[in-house]
Amino acid sequence: MRLAEFAAVARLDLGEVLRSRWLLLCVLLYALLGGVFVLVGLRESSVLGFTGLGRVLFSLCHALVLLLPLLALLGTVQTVNRARDDGSLEVYLSHPIGRGAFLAGVTGVRLAALALPLAGVMVAVALAGSAGGQAIPWSFLGRSLAVCVALLGAYVGVGVATSVLVRNPARAMTLVFLIWTVSVTLLDFAGIALLLQWRVSPQAVFALAAVNPVQTARMALLSSAEPTLATLGPVGFYLANRLGANALFALGLAWPALVGVAAWLAAWNAFRRGDAV
Amino acid sequence: MRIEVRDAHKHFGPVHALGGVSFDVEPGRRVALVGPNGSGKSTLNRILMGLVACDGRVRVDGRCPFGERVAVARRMAYVPQAAPQIGAPVGEMLGAIARVRDLPHARIERTARAFDLDLASLARRPFRSLSGGMKQKLLIALALASDASLLILDEPTGSLDARSRERFFELFEALPDATTLVLCSHRLDEIRPLVGQVLQLHEGRVAYDGPADAFLARSGLAALDVWADGAEAGAWLTQRGFRRGASGAWHVTVESAAKLPLLADLSAALGPRLRNLNARDLEVIELRDGDVRDA
Numbered sequence: 001m002r003l004a005e006f007a008a009v010a011r012l013d014l015g016e017v018l019r020s021r022w023l024l025l026c027v028l029l030y031a032l033l034g035g036v037f038v039l040v041g042l043r044e045s046s047v048l049g050f051t052g053l054g055r056v057l058f059s060l061c062h063a064l065v066l067l068l069p070l071l072a073l074l075g076t077v078q079t080v081n082r083a084r085d086d087g088s089l090e091v092y093l094s095h096p097i098g099r100g101a102f103l104a105g106v107t108g109v110r111l112a113a114l115a116l117p118l119a120g121v122m123v124a125v126a127l128a129g130s131a132g133g134q135a136i137p138w139s140f141l142g143r144s145l146a147v148c149v150a151l152l153g154a155y156v157g158v159g160v161a162t163s164v165l166v167r168n169p170a171r172a173m174t175l176v177f178l179i180w181t182v183s184v185t186l187l188d189f190a191g192i193a194l195l196l197q198w199r200v201s202p203q204a205v206f207a208l209a210a211v212n213p214v215q216t217a218r219m220a221l222l223s224s225a226e227p228t229l230a231t232l233g234p235v236g237f238y239l240a241n242r243l244g245a246n247a248l249f250a251l252g253l254a255w256p257a258l259v260g261v262a263a264w265l266a267a268w269n270a271f272r273r274g275d276a277v
Numbered sequence: 278m279r280i281e282v283r284d285a286h287k288h289f290g291p292v293h294a295l296g297g298v299s300f301d302v303e304p305g306r307r308v309a310l311v312g313p314n315g316s317g318k319s320t321l322n323r324i325l326m327g328l329v330a331c332d333g334r335v336r337v338d339g340r341c342p343f344g345e346r347v348a349v350a351r352r353m354a355y356v357p358q359a360a361p362q363i364g365a366p367v368g369e370m371l372g373a374i375a376r377v378r379d380l381p382h383a384r385i386e387r388t389a390r391a392f393d394l395d396l397a398s399l400a401r402r403p404f405r406s407l408s409g410g411m412k413q414k415l416l417i418a419l420a421l422a423s424d425a426s427l428l429i430l431d432e433p434t435g436s437l438d439a440r441s442r443e444r445f446f447e448l449f450e451a452l453p454d455a456t457t458l459v460l461c462s463h464r465l466d467e468i469r470p471l472v473g474q475v476l477q478l479h480e481g482r483v484a485y486d487g488p489a490d491a492f493l494a495r496s497g498l499a500a501l502d503v504w505a506d507g508a509e510a511g512a513w514l515t516q517r518g519f520r521r522g523a524s525g526a527w528h529v530t531v532e533s534a535a536k537l538p539l540l541a542d543l544s545a546a547l548g549p550r551l552r553n554l555n556a557r558d559l560e561v562i563e564l565r566d567g568d569v570r571d572a
Contacts, residue, residue: 005347008373015369087361091416094326094355094429095374096347276328 009105073176076159157260161267213256220252285333307458312478354420360412368400497533
């Protein structure tokens with residue numbers, strides 16, 4: 001893959017992202033969430049052991065672990081199949097642009113377009129909180145951002161893979177909504193419901209929850225806090241006690257990133273070996 | 278660039294798009310790829326561009342286009358029949374392509390100017406907002422400016438006005454003799470001046486592979502419009518395949534070779550009942566089932 005090919009695709013896709021309303025929607029949602037939590041959270045008293053700015057960031061991150069997968073999936077699910085449909089992929093690939101460069105360029109731009117505004121909003125929230133005289137929890141902020149980027153990576157990879165593997169854009173969209181729904185519902189409580197209703201073994205429930213990138217990211221975000229059952233949920237509490245806070249954080253970073261890379265590699269493999277159009 | 282295709286097969290699920298296609302195109306040859314809709318022309322184009330995999334042996338200048346697509350694409354240019362709906366502004370799109378091709382922007386501008394396109398004024402306009410003709414002219418300008426050794430053109434002048442079509446033929450004439458052309462077209466005014474060889478596909482097989490002159494002689498069409506008086510004349514015309522239009526004229530489309538004998542028969546049979554007639558050669562070719570060559 002030549003750098004020039006990657007740069008050409010990335011530039012074109014960046015233009016597409018900047019022109020689309022999708023990026024604006026992401027920034028507005030991030031800003032809205034950040035604004036609401038700053039306005040409401042800073043005035044509230046301690047909740048679940050988090051106070052002041054820490055609580056604001058904690059609440060924001062909790063909302064983000066549910067929102068980020070959806071934004072990442074929506075932002076990537078039509079990158080390849082729509083280009084196939086409208087004929088632009090055929091024209092671009094008739095020029096010396098490698099398929100790997102195309103996929104990497106699009107993926108890199110989409111990930112950056114999701115992560116950079118998020119970083120901006122999180123820093124802005126921290127600065128807004130510090131304006132009220134509170135100390136900025138830089139360590140928590142850095143860890144949260146890293147986990148959020150890893151989570152974005154997971155679902156950007158899944159979204160790109162869906163876009164490559166499912167040629168029909170409408171079907172691909174339905175599939176990513178299904179993936180998001182399963183991801184955000186298969187957390188602790190759905191797992192425990194499975195356990196009680198179907199008498200699934202606890203190990204299976206814990207494993208099921210732990211392979212869900214949303215759950216591992218959520219546990220990693222909470223790993224810096226006191227591991228209590230109320231905040232972590234049963235699965236998180238069990239894993240936190242088994243693994244420890246640092247391992248939980250490492251798992252929350254590594255597992256979503258691994259899922260994203262694996263999904264992207266599967267997409268690349270299919271894109272490389274199959275018919276491009 | 279030399280093209281060599283041996284026993285190329287391609288399935289899309291149950292659909293057999295190509296069923297054992299074999300042909301050669303020597304460097305510098307200009308070939309028309311013709312065939313009815315669904316005959317496999319687009320699939321074959323995409324195979325030559327390395328966008329679609331197939332069974333069999335396909336080589337473009339000795340390289341497998343699917344496995345070495347980028348290397349082949351460097352020396353190849355393509356103009357699609359339907360311009361893509363690219364949202365990027367013209368300047369952004371051309372800039373990206375110029376960079377990957379190491380193509381001086383001035384060269385694209387010069388070719389575009391030949392089609393009366395001012396790239397500076399179009400630079401900020403989204404490509405998809407241009408008219409069909411402008412998109413086509415831009416893509417042709419880009420292809421011709423790229424100095425490609427192989428041009429794959431799919432109905433390139435379909436959306437062009439007469440003047441632009443003329444400019445296209447002039448620019449095409451100026452291409453080096455070594456440039457190989459694969460032209461998908463049904464239009465005689467494209468095929469006649471541009472190609473020396475015709476490859477006809479029918480249901481995924483080669484139905485004709487030979488000189489363009491021989492193909493055009495048997496595939497040209499002519500249209501006849503006849504105005505005649507009386508029921509007897511009507512019966513004679515109906516028997517000869519004419520159909521009466523709303524204006525009262527009788528119409529028929531025949532092979533070019535059958536035009537003159539039919540005109541002679543007409544005047545002999547209808548005599549004074551023949552009030553007027555209009556005979557013209559059509560600028561399209563007839564795509565009949567040919568004798569499918571054994572692949």
